[in-house]
Amino acid sequence: MATSESRRAAAELEQLIGPAAAGDRAAVSEILRIVYPLVRRYCAARMSGAGHLHVTADDVSQEICMATVQAIPRYRDQGKSFLAFVYGISANKVADAFRRAQVHPAYPVAEFPDAPNTEAGPEERALQSETRRATRDLMQVLAPNHREVLVMRIVLGWTAAETAEAIGTSPGVVRVMQHRALNKLRAELRAAS
Template identity: 40%
Template structure:
């Protein structure tokens, strides 16, 4: 296919897409995406993360062409010229964004982000691992009593029924397990 055939093809596809032909619109957008992607890669190649930026620009060009297609007037220029004009504006916007980088804002978020920070998550994970290490040093019964009483929140009576013990025996086992944990933590440096 020669260059003039491609231009005619795109122009024809644009006319068909404007008249509501979905297949022509899909074919037109596929070709516009290829053109825009090649153009963006050529212009943005020297910037870091240019592959992602080029793909973003190509997508924005497709959206802009599809949005502007109902207002497109054929003035005799190749349809590619219309695409390149849009692509050049989108590439310039991307370049300005890359050059500018992050800009501080005076606007405050509307809501406070209460999610744990990565540092807090790491500390929590480390503390949980240390605690599991201490619990592993308890007897099975003590570990089970602490799990049901502290982690699950069961009463002494509920724990007794679950473990086949009396409520008094559960309280004694819990007391001994907590005392053993305190001893282990003081001997081994505690949870950081």
């Protein structure tokens, strides 16, 4: 997301949160229109390759939107933007999905396709799956907040300022966290070679 787009979304949300908290249904609908694509993209990035989940990124995005709507009347400005508040809800809902998957893993059954598959062949899919699994395993050596920063900065392509706003810190701290996380990943890769 471009910085100007992020700022515009955050500014629009700040304008809408007051009326939405007062019960304006149109303001709530507008908040959801702005928030859904942002949280959907966030969920897709965080849940990519996690085939053992019972839920999809769309499912979790819906949960986030419902939780956001329920939280609007209780929202109080505490120095963070409403968008940062929504990303906090998002991080918790994604973590909940992963926790549920650990307790009750899913074993999806392949369905018979309606049309011929024009996607990658079995070998390509196996390599992609192996790469995703290796990346996910490698990311597990990082602290959760460092993983979060790498997902936002590298996978989602956010700026340090956007990431800082979402996690409630400064852009400088985000850059330091990213640097440390990447150094730790490099060290792990060297040790594995």
